[in-house]
Amino acid sequence: MNPVEIRPGVFWVGVNDRVTDLFEGLWPISREGISYNSYLIRDEKTALIDLSKEVLTDDYLAQLSGVLDIASLDYVVINHMEPDHSGVLVRLRELAPNAILLGMPKTVRMLNDFYGITDNIEQLSNGQELSLGKNTLRFVYTPFVHWPETMMTYMVEQGVLFPCDGFGGYGALDGAIFDDTCADLAYFEAEALRYFTNIVAAYSKSVLSAIGKFAGLPIEMVAPAHGLIWRKDPGRIIELYETWSTYYREPAEVGITALFGTMYRNTERALSAALDGIEAEGVPVKVYDVRKSHVSYMLSDLWTRRGVLVAAPTYEGGLFPDMMNALAMADRKHVAHKTAAFLGSKAWGGGAQNDFEAMAQRMGWDVVGGFDFLGGPDAGDLDRARAMGQQLARAIKT
Numbered sequence: 001m002n003p004v005e006i007r008p009g010v011f012w013v014g015v016n017d018r019v020t021d022l023f024e025g026l027w028p029i030s031r032e033g034i035s036y037n038s039y040l041i042r043d044e045k046t047a048l049i050d051l052s053k054e055v056l057t058d059d060y061l062a063q064l065s066g067v068l069d070i071a072s073l074d075y076v077v078i079n080h081m082e083p084d085h086s087g088v089l090v091r092l093r094e095l096a097p098n099a100i101l102l103g104m105p106k107t108v109r110m111l112n113d114f115y116g117i118t119d120n121i122e123q124l125s126n127g128q129e130l131s132l133g134k135n136t137l138r139f140v141y142t143p144f145v146h147w148p149e150t151m152m153t154y155m156v157e158q159g160v161l162f163p164c165d166g167f168g169g170y171g172a173l174d175g176a177i178f179d180d181t182c183a184d185l186a187y188f189e190a191e192a193l194r195y196f197t198n199i200v201a202a203y204s205k206s207v208l209s210a211i212g213k214f215a216g217l218p219i220e221m222v223a224p225a226h227g228l229i230w231r232k233d234p235g236r237i238i239e240l241y242e243t244w245s246t247y248y249r250e251p252a253e254v255g256i257t258a259l260f261g262t263m264y265r266n267t268e269r270a271l272s273a274a275l276d277g278i279e280a281e282g283v284p285v286k287v288y289d290v291r292k293s294h295v296s297y298m299l300s301d302l303w304t305r306r307g308v309l310v311a312a313p314t315y316e317g318g319l320f321p322d323m324m325n326a327l328a329m330a331d332r333k334h335v336a337h338k339t340a341a342f343l344g345s346k347a348w349g350g351g352a353q354n355d356f357e358a359m360a361q362r363m364g365w366d367v368v369g370g371f372d373f374l375g376g377p378d379a380g381d382l383d384r385a386r387a388m389g390q391q392l393a394r395a396i397k398t
């Protein structure tokens, strides 16, 4: 894709990554891809905001050289040091040796830690402004969205917010880069939610704090470092992030995420009965087989639905391993304020339910039901599963 002038004198010079399989080495993007959005401001002075991952250095520099004599670059604004945004920095400095790097105090230390860079750096303070000519940049410290050094840059005269990871999402940009020109906005919103839960949600309190710092300021455009640029409705992505962030401290939407694992379909048959019970109460449910789905996708629903049904058998005296892994990631991401229930086959001995209850207690989940059964479920077990599904659904409606 070629550079795009997104506002007068402001160019998107991002690149798409369709070759990385796991973002951060953890989160699947093989199908979706991701964009590393970078922005060039051409004014009396020139400034780059956010960069790209090292693997796309050649593409990125080709992109940039289409709209800038790189050697003349004056400033590089480093909102965030994670290498998906800073990876091209060493090469860029070879081509633009006079460019001044701008970042918060922790960025200065990280520039040395990650790249051995110690010169041509200007340390910023919260709220500091920089005039480029017609345009002024204001640097707002927004720690832990999602690293300690993160800041957001606000372009005062044009009301453009460059929030880096904040308000970002997975998904390569297939030609269209704006919210009003993309072919499937719902897809990008779903991928923004997945990105939020995978990358940012554990720091929801910091996200809310960051949003508060821009309250009352005119925001005409939100230009994050991943995903769509929001120009038609910039408030939309801010509202979504704000709503999602509140779920760290209060119950989420009415709905249930059902996670199941099964070895010989005994647990799966009981799950099926429990789903009948949920359906009878008219509560929406999203079902994931933990053996087949990556937890990256489960997190979107775990985060935004207040109910969780865990159905898993005992394996070697404990919880089915794939389920244990899924719940461990939920714990890592601080998935809290859930109402939950458990069922599963004890196989020949049991142990899964105890492991589940320990995990639920650790996460502060309210467990409203749970039972297990030896071997396969008999008619009574299926009735019990159905009743438990109904009980869980009722509990989250109140």
Ligand code: FEO
Pocket (backbone or CB within 6 Å): 080, 082, 084, 085, 146, 165, 225, 226
């Ligand atoms: Fe897109 Fe935290 O890096």
